Amino acid sequence: MSQIDKKNQEFVKTNSHQMNSSENNEFGYWKSLKNISSEEDYNRFLKQSDHNEDNGLSRRNFLSLIAASVALAGLEGCKKPVQKIIPYVEAEIGTIPGIPKYYASTIPWKNNALGVVIENHDERPVKVEGNDKHPATLGKSNAFSQASTIEMYDPDRARGVRHNGKKVDWSEYLKFAKDINKGDGKGLAVLMQESSSPTIKSIQNDFKKKFPSASWVSYESVNNENLYTGIEKAFSKKLQPVYRLENAQIIVSLGSDFLGVDDNNIYNTRKFAQNRDIVDENSTMNRLYVAESSITSTGSSADHRLNIPQHEMENILAELSFELRQLGLSVDANKVKSSNNLWIKAAAEDLMSNRGQSIILGGSQLSPEFHQLIALLNNQLNAPVDYYPLNLSQVSSLNDFQSLCDDIKNNKIKNLIILGANPVYDSPADFNFEDLLIKVPNSVHLTNILDETSKLCSWNIAMTHYFECWGDAMSYDGFASIVQPQIMPLFDSKSAIQVLTPMVYSKELSSYDTVKNVWKSDIIKSGNFERKWEKVLHDGLHDIPIIKKEKVKSSAKASTKQLNNTIKLDDNKFEIVFNASSSVYDGRFANNGWLQEIPKPVTSLTWDNAALVSLKVAKKFNIKNGQMIEIKVDNNSIKLPAWITPGQNQKSISLELGYGRTFEGRLGNGVGFNVYPLRMSNNPSYSLNASISVLDETYPLASTQDHHGLEEDKYAAPGFDKLANNEVQSRIPELVKQSTLDYYKENPDWVQKKVEEHKPDKKRSWAEHSMYNPEPEYDYSKGPQWGMSIDLTSCTSCNACSIACQSENNIPVVGKQQVMNGREMHWIRIDNYFAGDPDNPEMSTQSVACVHCELAPCETVCPVAATTHSSDGVNQMTYNRCLGTRYCANNCPYKVRKFNFYNYTRDLPEVVQMAMNPDVSIRFRGVMEKCTYCYQRVSAARISAENENREMQDGDFQVACQQSCPADAIKFGDINDPNSAVSKAKRRNRDYALLAHLGTAPRTTYLAKIRNQNPKLSSGST
């Protein structure tokens, strides 16, 4: 049963409210405690609410504002919404106070659509979950979508319309737009981000008809253009590949981070993990080969990782092609032989012996020729990849963007409409877009925040968040998905549809009508439209795809000739690789506190980017963590701190995009270092011939984990700097139990043996060896008993769980300084361990939250009994009893308890408070907190089961981390129910408890990590 069906859901969301807050850039935000706003600031903010100039926006007033509901659906787009003010006590029929409502919607992510279900409390969206009916999310989500709530409630968002810096009325813009409408479109250009919206496409078609001489350009700084071009070269048509990884037994990734920062990462991870869900030693699993220059989430999940610089990737493909040719593929390839031959040979053999179930994936940063060859090879391998036409999507085109720039340069552009993009910040440095933009007489910037581009545009229009407007998007495989408003625009903002329609149709159309009309004419073509439309609003998508899978035919012969495999790098030069950030992407999430503070996979860095350098380079240049270095390519240079990263290629330096912004976002302004100045149009993925010089200064970087794994311990006693390193190495197999599939098949009980190894009395359980109360207070054999299982084999350390937890449980953002002090509050911590060769380590990750010990060391030591056990086996914190001795946290062997050292929520702006989940209390300073197993969800499910006079069933509810996990690695439920998913997981022979020998009897257990290593390759990576 779908989770949407389960909830009381209405077809049409009718209840929204408007809360306009006028300009104010002063009231506080929680970047650091230094900025704690005074009460005066706070009151000033309250006064600035349009509706409540005198009284301030109290909670009561806020509730009545909510009740100011729009009478009919879809009216939010109207210029003058007809509003009826109804007191909350007479709320909309069917509203039960305290019971959240769930609405299906869509996050338009570039030219993809991520179907979500949004949890609304008191008519405000507070939590995003995956929509299990949606083909791109399959009920799961990722860190970016989880963080989108806090993005909407960002008090720094742009408000209203500005013309030449002055606040003007929307009608002024309408006048301007109608003037354009009167012309023939000469000198008119639209620049927008990637999109797959059928409505925007339809407007674009009309735009092109109306203004034949105008141009419409899509540009995105992180894009798949090379991939599409490569596929076009291979199959003579631009196509969107969708990797059906559930059918792939062998995956060879050449620089592709398909599980990490990828536009379809939820789908990819979900399907990839399906083949890693091993039930017992007889199960099969896929095998992943990854070649990359810097460890990504994908690389850390690899069974065999090859550490090669980006510029040698084409050599690797050439070599792979040759090996494939030897094994019978028809490809024109000459013999090339490198030191990586063993890895390549093994990969090639695996690919060939699994034809039909093997696939090669290429990094989007690589050349079109590279992708062309991969597409042709995949075609010959009969790889499980489907291709879909791209003609309904707007994908980024560098050529179009360049010709737009040329037009501007030649003063051909009079009116430039920029929809959402931020080209001043993220376009190639050699375009000097900043200088060009000034030359455009009329420039309109639709933006969610006043940014680098807004400053230079004559018109600034606040852009609605996708929670606030009607819209649509299409998944890669053609499912049109609806974007439904959850709330009236908070900040007097407009959607792209509202900005475009007066220009194209000479009158402003409501987004609702526009979208509905497009769906009526283009999408829902048969049957009763209204009924189907209502179903779309309910499900979030139309169940018949609007584009069909293409049957591809090679239009070229697979050949390595076009590959550029002669690149040579001078000995003292480096390549620099630009990667989209796992936190801020291309810069768009720079003002998102949750994303800024989430530790990045691998480096665990927060609040900054750094130049990732290898250990060898660091030694050679005497670089320490945080050392400022200057990177010079040709005549451009940037300065940024270095971070020594295991698994980083020694010829390669990785740079993360999206930082060093200068905009009106108080959280993200000036955070990190801008690397775009080095990024040129001729090679936006990586640059060669970079030279570095080490500067004599250091910069403090906030990392949540010290990597004792591989670094030397610089403070240790002289001569013992390897002490911690050796210790960690010896602990990794204990903490993250792991083996190869072959070993597992031979020793199916190895995990259990390992756990039992040192037990003094084999007849008694570990819990019976515990020094703590051997007779638990409650009878755990009765009633539902909650437990969790985390599968380390499928976890990719993507951070979705951690942000989902943050959103669900109101976990505060503490700022860089506090993170540096080791006080980050995330309830789920992702530990990264590196073993083996520092240049190509085997990386193990483990997400650790409170494991809910049945015999909890924290409980005995609390002097005031603030942490106790519930009868259903959950270790609970009573916040208002806690006095903060922190003894529980000291005595926690897992170190999962987090302490409110300061009052981290004191200066939360009112708007941000709206993002808080009302089911979970906000913790005050001096109070300990930790994972509660989302007890609010347990309670809600128990109450509704009681109301329905039935027992709770497995799947009645999901905890936040479990719900979001795209790998489905987290199972949660009743361990007394033998048929629950969690019981089944715990019965697997890979199940083990962390630090079992302490006798704490944890309720969260782990499933050992299995790597499907090729026996032909020696153990370890490569």
Next chain:
Amino acid sequence: MSNKAIKSKAQIRAEKLLPGNQDFTSITNDIAGVPEQKKTPIQWWLLFGFALSLLAIFAGSVGFLIWEGTGIWGINNPIFWGWAIINFVWWVGIGHAGTLISAILHLFRQNWRNAINRFAETMTLFAVICALVFPGIHVGRIWVAYWFLPLPNQMGMWPNMRSPLIWDFFAVFTYFTVSLLFWYTGLIPDLATLRDRAKGFKKKVYGFFALGWRGGNRQWQHYELAYLVLAGISTPLVLSVHSVVSSDFATSVIPGWHTTIFPPYFVAGAIYSGFGMVMTLSIIARKVYNLGHIITVEHLDKMAQIMLLTGCMVGYAYSMEFFVAWYSGNPYESFAFVNRALGPYWWGYWAMIFCNVVVPQFFWFEKYRRHIPFLFITSILVNIGMWFERFVIVVITLHRDFMPGAWAMYNPTIWDVSIYLGTFGLFFTGFLLFLRFLPMVSIAEAKLVLPESNPHHGHDHE
């Protein structure tokens, strides 16, 4: 028998402990003369001014702590306890010498204690006050710290009696109460002496606290008995308080804390540091007040011997911890100790070893036990060493426990330091007020070592 006076054993002892032909009058005059001084010595004022400014720092820092929260300290995840707990254990440890000197040595009839017991007891009181500050202020929500107390309330919520922090709280409070009673009981005859010598208002105040002491035979009999009983009650406390404090650590699961050797090892360490502090203070006081003939080198020598003994005990404990860590075969335990000695805080560990194990070895030689500047420096080193011992136990243990993913480093802040220094203000302000208004050496007990106090004095039985 020759005419040459043969000194009795008692006389020899008396000359050693109270040299220079002293009698009851001279002792009374010398000791009572200090609080009776008309003009407060300038040195006292200087010291008092200094102590008061430290006290002001203390008040300011604690105020800021309450205002802002424990975030002003260097504590973090996983080092949830920092200087506050180190200082608590340190001050409680110092507070041990007082009762040990007063009670146990009294029971063992070690009369040499009489010159220093008042001193030591007073030091104990103020040290325990300093210690008790920390459990109160180190909690996250200071305004509900009274929840430690078993107060009846409408929720029926009692403290969790399984928590060592509760044991700790009771142990230290009991110790404080008994020490206060013991100190006051010992003070009664001296207060009467001061009352008898004072005039006017002072006489009334001393008289009030002297509880009508007349020095009669029956009073002395009752007094002696009461004192003996209190000494008997205090004696187990000397052993229990720090044993209980050590259970804060010993009952946990954390490697490096979870050891059975902690109670005796903590008691030995506490006595060691307590004697160090008594030594420091008495060397200063005998210099400032010219009491070299009452607190003699002999006393200092005896204290040095105890420090040698307890120093060796803690040294033994340190080596035994390593042995057991190795012998247990528990890799977490082994690493915890190796990390102490060789990890990033190795300097803290070796500072502890130097001060607590190496330095007292000089006391095997009489020359060093009687070299006052050397003793002074040593006594301070001892307390530095004992502070580092607690640093080693609290910080080094916590910074690397089971999960390397949660390992971290610890950096104290200015507020950690200022509150620690501030407790010295609290301590010295109290102690200087004591020196100014009360006899720093027990007048009655100091006289006990004089031959005249022997009931058989003057009666030759030979």
